[in-house]
Amino acid sequence: MKSVLLYVNDDTGLEARLQAALDVTRATNGHLHCLRANPYNPQMAFDGVTGMSVVYDVAKLTREADQRLRNEIESRLADEDVPWHYEEVNASPARGLARNSALADIMVLSSASGDKDNVLPMGILGDVLFNTHVPALVQPDDTKKFDATGAAVVAWNGSFEAGNALRAAVPMLHLASAVHILTVDEDKDHDLPPLSASEYLSRHGITSEIHSMSAKKPSVEAVLESSAKALHASYMVMGAYGHSRAREFLFGGVTRSLFRECSIPLIVAR
Known part of the structure; x- marks a missing residue:
């Protein structure tokens, strides 16, 4: 980068x-x-006179x-x-x-x-x-640094957007002290399993660890953020707007919620 x-x-x-x-x-x-x-x-204005x-x-x-x-x-x-x-x-x-x-x-x-x-x-x-x-x-406004050498979390759901974000983040992940791939069980079939993401990173000389989480908390984004905190992650990599943007705006969504609530920096791509 x-x-x-x-x-x-x-x-x-x-x-x-x-x-x-x-x-x-x-x-x-x-x-x-x-x-x-x-x-x-x-700007142009009419003053009536x-x-x-x-x-x-x-x-x-x-x-x-x-x-x-x-x-x-x-x-x-x-x-x-x-x-x-x-x-x-x-x-x-x-x-x-x-x-x-x-x-x-x-x-x-x-x-x-x-x-x-x-x-x-x-x-x-x-x-x-x-x-x-x-x-x-x-x-985030209250985080006035970016630790490129800290631990990194990859939020993985096997989607096209997640793959784009992962590929884009490879130069940064090379600098990370640890890379954790997080998946959250949403009872959905993923196009690509987390092992595929880990294998992709290995081809770039990046070692990663896979964590499969259960969506027992109120939301997927809550699970992601709490897991990132537990892993002492400096930042999170994620795909953005997996659903239509209009749907995310009206009904919420992982992207929108993390943009508003996440306490660590995000590297995102669509």
């Missing part, structure tokens, strides 16, 4: 994203691409805020030991990330674990995962 794409925005998750992105870039000897996607476009006028004050305030944010990030990165560059694009966050992800190996986004009433992180995650082929590191 030599190209790390960081979503830059002045929100509650920025510090956690920045620290995680630096940790990943350092661990992989990579390059950090800081992307500020600003959806602002000059003079007709249409440009709300230039809004544009000025937006530019000033962007410059302050850029100065802050560049000042921080000047003292870090990783190569980086900063870019600004005039686009919504999800569209800007998607359009600039073609040569990224991983992008760093926030989970929805901060402000529970803020739907923006969840919307960005959904849009980005559905419109790119790049894995995302989903970082």
Whole structure:
């Protein structure tokens, strides 16, 4: 993972994203691409007297805020030991990330674990995962590090999405002190058993241990998170949106719940 794409925005998750992105870039000897996607476009308004006028004050305030944010990030990165560059694009966050992800190996986004009433992180995650082929590191707001050398958990259900996430995470799993493959008995037939995932990792020189869990707790996601905690995992690898996104939004789902509740970073792909 030599190209790390960081979503830059002045929100509650920025510090956690920045620290995680630096940790990943350092661990992989990579390059950090800081992307500020600003959806602002000059607005037009009718005041009823003079007709249409440009709300230039809004544009000025937006530019000033962007410059302050850029100065802050560049000042921080000047003292870090990783190569980086900063870019600004005039686009919504999800569209800007998607359009600039073609040569990224991983992008760093926030989970929805901060402000529970803020739907923006969840919307960005959904849009980005559905419109790119790049894995995302989903970082909780209160976790200001990413330990690439810690233990890793792979949430495995034998699905296409789980396979994509596993393949994408191989460079990171090479650095892990231990790799645990977790399956949860949901009374469903899996396309690929966990042994297949373990064999795949072995071909890459990665040793793994399989754990089969029973879904006795209130939900699959509760079993996954409690098991990851018991194994002292630094992060979890998982496939995202195995069902339709609309269904997950309306009725819940493992992806949505973990994006909101999981206390450790997630590496996800669809």
